[in-house]
Every structure is written in C-alpha cells, then in structure tokens.
Amino acid sequence: MKSARHQAILDLIEKYPIDRQEDLLEHLRREGFDVTQATVSRDIRELRLVKTSTGDGRYRYMSAGNAGKVAHSPNRFETIFRESVLNVDYAGHLVLVKCFSGMANAACEVFDAKSWEHVVGTLSGDDTFLILMRTEEDAAEITRQLQRYTVRRG
Template sequence: MKNLRHNKILELIEEYPIDRQEDLLAKLKTAGFEVTQATVSRDIRQLRLVKAATGDGSYRYTVSSYNNTKEAPSRFETIFRASVLSIDGAGQIVMVKCHSGMASAACEVFDLVTWENVIGTLAGENTFIILMRNEEAASKIIVDLKNYLK
C-alpha cells in the first residue's frame, strides 16, 4: 500500500502544482487513499520532496534526489535553476543566493552531485555557501554553476 501511495504522490506532484501538505492530503483522499496528515508528512520526508520555485514565483513540491546518476544532471539543473538568483565568491568561499526558503533545496541537490575540490556546504534560508579547497577551484565552480542558470 505504501508503494502505491508513494507512486500516487509522485504522479500528483507531477500533474498538479501542489505546494501544501493539506492539498496533497486532499488529492490523495480523492484518489481513494485514506491517510492522515502525519502519514503525508512522513511520505514527503521519505520521498525527499522539497518545495521548488516555479516560473511565476509560486512554489510546488518536487523530488530533491534521484535514484540514479543518469537523472542527476537534469534534476539538478531543474531545481538549481528554479532556486538560485545569483552566484559570487570571495577567496575559497562561494556564495549562492536563492529565492526565500529555497537555499536548502538548492544546497541539497548541489550536495548530491560529485564536485571536485568541495570541502563542504552550509545552507540558510535564502543563501548557501560552498567552501572550496582553494581560490582557483572556487573561481572554476562559480563559472560552472553560472552555466546552469542560463
């Protein structure tokens, strides 16, 4: 039953711009799934759903991770592009500014991709930083990441 529900959730968030747990709960009930708010919350966590900004400035649930590396660039690009406003750096630190509330999602998809010379990341509400091994690596990743915004 859980797998059927998870598959239905993935179908629903693909088909509808769902941005609240209550809306997802209602859609699941309409589809014949008798679930509670707690179950929906747990499902969202297990499926690793995040809210991503849409082109019109609203938000919707989307999947934040992937099952295989073939999907990673496409998924990464989609979430990163929808979340990030600008990228800049100082020394070994790269600063990624995001739409309000989206830094965690952008940082999550960034962390799921293998990058050279990344020491670590730290996300806040609308910004995340990337600590690079050296200034040259920081300059290179800034250029690489900016290409995803085009």
C-alpha cells in the same frame, strides 16, 4: 510558484509520512496551493520522489537523495538549480549561492548530490548556501560552472 510548490512538497514529505498523491494534494491545499491531481503527479515525477518502506510495513514519499542516496539525474540538478538560484559569486575560498527565499536547502541538496572536485563542504540557510573550496582558483572555477545554470533575472 512552481519552485515554491516544489519546496513545499519537499518540506511536507519530510514532516509527514505521506504515501498517496491524494494525501499530498490535501496537504498542499491546506498550505494554500491551488493544485490539481495532475499537477501533483507531475511534481512528484519532476522531483523524482520515491516511495520507501518505513520499516513498519508502510510506505512514504521521500526525495531520492534521502532514500539511500539514489543518484540524481543531471536534469533534476539543472531544473532545481535554475528554478532556485538567483546569483553565484565568490570571495577567497568561499562561493556564495544566493537563492529565492526558502529554496537554498533544495539547491544545496542537489549540489551536494553531484560530484564536484575540490569541494570541502557546504552550509545552507534559507535563501543562501555557501560552498567551501580548497583554493581561490577552485572557487573561481566552480563559480563559472554554476553560473551557467543561473538565469539572469531582472
């Protein structure tokens, strides 16, 4: 449930100009999440949300990646990747990253925030994202690297 709640938080702060934890708590409860103030506070910290100025003298929460491309910590990448990704495989130059439903955008966002060699680009859907690599060898290598962050479920 934590990964679903984290995705819901990211969706809510993108959709609404939320500037207080209490407002985020209320939005989450309307979305069906039974959460406490302490949980919301911890989620904000884990997601590394920051308050940024909206230009009209007000503030709102944003992910660090959307607030001027602040670098993500390796811990954030590992946490979100481990909580979101089910499997990583490749065919030719393409790497397929299979995620829990609704989590591909978050996993792709933290992937894109890191520097990777030989990555041409990414494309994200709801439960899958693709990584286009320069060569098949590059695809095989990044697949091996990313598989270290996946937890075998089953």
